[in-house]
Amino acid sequence: MFHSVKGAWESASRENMSDVRELTPEFFFLPEFLTNCNAVEFGCMQDGTALGDVQLPPWADGDPGKFISLHRQALESDFVSANLHHWIDLIFGYKQQGSAAVEAVNTFHPYFYGDKVDLGSIGDPLIRNTILGFVSNFGQVPKQLFTKPHPARTAAGKPSPGKDVTPSSLPGHPQPFPCSLQSLRPSQVTVKGSESPKGAIGHIVPTEKSVLAVERGKLLLPPAWSRTFCWGADDLSCCLGSYGSDKVLMTFENLAAWGRCLCAVCPSPTTIVTSGDSSVVCVWELSMAKGRPSGLHLKQALYGHTQAVTCLAASVTFSILVSGSQDCTCILWDLDYLTHVARLPTHQEAISAVAISDISGTIVSCAGAHLSLWNVNGQPLASITTAWGPEGAITCCCMVEGPAWDASHAIITGSRDGMVRIWKTEDMKGSVPGEVAPEEPSAPPTSPKGHRCEKNLALCRELDISVALTGKPSKTNPAVTALAMSRNQPKLLVGDEKGRIFCWSAEG
Template sequence: MYFVEDNASDTIENSSFHGETEPASFSWTYEEIKEVHKRWWQLRDNAVEIFLTNGRTLLLAFDNTKVRNDVYHNILTNNLPNLLEYGNITALTHLWCTGQITNFEYLTHLNKHAGRSFNDLMQYPVFPFILSDYISETLDLNDPSVYRNLVKPIAVQSKEKEDRYVDTYKYLEEEYRKGAREDDPMPPVQPYHYGSHYSNSGTVLHFLVRLPPFTKMFLAYQDQSFDIPDRTFHSTNTTWRLSSYESMTDVKELIPEFFYLPDFLVNREGFDFGVRQNGDRVNHVNLPPWARNDPRLFILIHRQALESDHVSQTICHWIDLVFGYKQKGKASVQAINVFHPATYFGMDVSAVEDPVQRRALETMIKTYGQTPRQLFHTAHVSRPGSRLIMEGELPAAMGLLVQFAFRETREHTKEIIYPSPLPWIKGLKWGEYVGSPSAPDPVVCFSQPHGERFGSLQALPTKAICGLSRKFCLLMIYSKEQGVRSMHSTDIQWSAILSWGYADNILRLKSKQSEPPVNFIQSSQFHQVTSCAWVPDSCQLFTGSKSGVITAYMNRFTSSTPSEIEMESQVHLYGHTAEITSLFVCKPYSIMISVSKDGTCIIWDLN
């Protein structure tokens, strides 16, 4: 598929809002498409978001809904071998309830289903404030008092503020009942509790101001200057205090970066944000004492707080407020959760006839923010606690004896408590890895003498481990998951062993146990192969050579050749001056690392 801009030459001159200019024309293959979603852009139902196998996403906005629908259907009618079926929220909720996906993964999926996108600051993914304690030296994640109340919106964590918002609503309700006066340029709107919103472009840029390219976007948003130092994001505790009880207009929730990205808390670029009224210079974000001034530690503890038993059992209430039945209607009024009517999903600006009102509404919504699309119309289920069989869950007919028998057996399997990885944080869990204090001791489950020395061990997503001789590389293509149910299971569609180091400089491929290897790639005598690496999703093969040159081969899966795979193109990568000893691919970050005898290692971007 090709996208070519009509006035490509003009585009280069006008640098875009994001600072760097995007190429005016680009193309990608249908094989690369993993997901396609209809999206709203600037409050119009006219966009499509495309997720590619290499981890990139594209948000494309069109002139109108009809053009978008045509493009959307044209894409889907083609053969898309890597397309994920992605529509079943019930299956997703079941995976979460049974503990197969984490709270973080579940909230990320809900944001995606509700039309939120990292490509759109107006509809950026929204995550909840989790903790309420940002001042203690120590933290106990098993203590419910350190958490925010997830049943209530962030702005009404205290009773006194609750009353003030209810009064606001009542007053606006009266005004709305009276109706419009003739001389009123903006007639009264339906009543609401909050005139601002928990997520909008200003909020996102406020949090990400230290992190390029968001810094440039922030400056464009603020007339090329940083905010007043006291208003700049400078402290997690201040942000919590303002959102939860000090300010009547600040009702911010968090963004996903608070749970995975320490970099946005650090002023690595040395931006001058000025000096606050108390004389402190705004630099790195001030973290809670329990984070020991370490952004990475803060993110790790914060993420574990999100995954704690307490949050797992109460996050359903927050989902009700943001994505569920308390988002609209009577339930939202009772929950003190009504925002300005212009912020609700599906508010179509083009339906407003008066141009002045339309422009006012457009500006309002661009700055106010947008409520996500409603996903649930009844109360969201709670996730059961870590002990799945609770008291009283057994049918009464089973009798007292059985109840006692269950109680007896349950007493014996007491959970062993392991010391926390950080002595000042109670309730932290160790990770799941071999040798983890909370994992059982490793046992030998398979042993077999092998004729050759192993060159490498490779962990496969099928949970198996493959041992390979030196000068061997495993090539694999995974069959694509159909739908959510198989998010955690992967099948291998095709595999082969690539071998090198022959006198004729040919790389050979063996894909069938019973047949001899077939010649795959003839490498030149100047680039004698010393190492190989394979990227499964994008069918890329990298070879390192004695001369220090790396060659990247783009391949295509096909049934017309004996090897079932054919090479389409190749490109040389220069950077090392001596023999390449190893190549390693890290798919989640789309990078490859090459190591050479010249004493250097280089990180390459696979995209």
């Protein structure tokens, strides 16, 4: 049983030469696998040590999140880049078999080489089942892809041979993408989309050639963004429209049975999720015939909220759907199986906005002026009150997608007071995992379960849409209603309730 990182390393590296291990993908993205969060009784070791959470190296400070984060950073380090070809030689290359494998102490039982054993030629079922048991428990050597040494990857730094590598000695990384947000500068004029929205901006999609935007009550559909899903009609029906015109392609009257639609999200070209004052989250399948929509059919109705659902967010990468409601709760749903996954701890106010990072799976929830971050399993990461008073209530939010190895997050929020605020996460200095912070305004927030959040949220920038337009602040800013971040370049697009779109771009 995997009990200690140190013990596993010492066993595989020097104490037991028959102990062959390789890090599973979870070592680079899932801190939860190191924690016995369900308090399962695994018993004790022979020396009496109780089995539970995996014992981490000292440099992880007892924090599984930090352990995983440093592993991700190490994958992008110059040391790994300079030695990657050696690993390829052992696993897929010329050191996998033959004399080079013997010299590298990289040989295994013949049963583990798939091309060396012909199970069909073994008549004795006992021997055949024994071999299959070996393979099932220990795996097989991958197919050899290279018969010559693999060339080394070019790395910026040259690590010294034989030098011990620790997290603190890893070469520094370039500044992550969110740091460019510090240099954002506003454009002198408002951005004109391909279509002129007729009210408050509801959805913005930046493309390579233009900026697409629609008003509230409309949603641009991927992948071409040439169609819109519209709701808010007096008869409670919804329709499919053509972007840039008032043409209605198809009307869906069957949605009226589920009450007034208040929000929608489109995780894929053929899946639309809606919800509203019925409190039921409905997942619909858009049928296509010869490239044209032919109908909208209900796949699943998801029950869990007790009041109107006000916002939705989805991530196909992590197969997550998040719904936020006026009942002050957020619920996580499995997007593949369309089942309940988890309910986030109750917020103090109705949920106004949610977002999901496609890089880390981090979930953002906004309730009033309160901003909270959660991991993909619903555990608290960070929380902060962003402003005071009703005018500071958050109306929309989005995540800034940085490099996969970067454990920090950048979150952008838009508020009723017309301000755009950029937040970043910071590791808590000297924090003790599991310790509950004292009840004081400056203390790190805690979840209702008493678990201390892992990170702090710090304000990076405040952007004023009035300053962007006139050069002077205003006391009567219209509310920010939509946000979007360009993926290809550091460009922030902000929509307001007057139907205008503002742009901030990073220098350089």
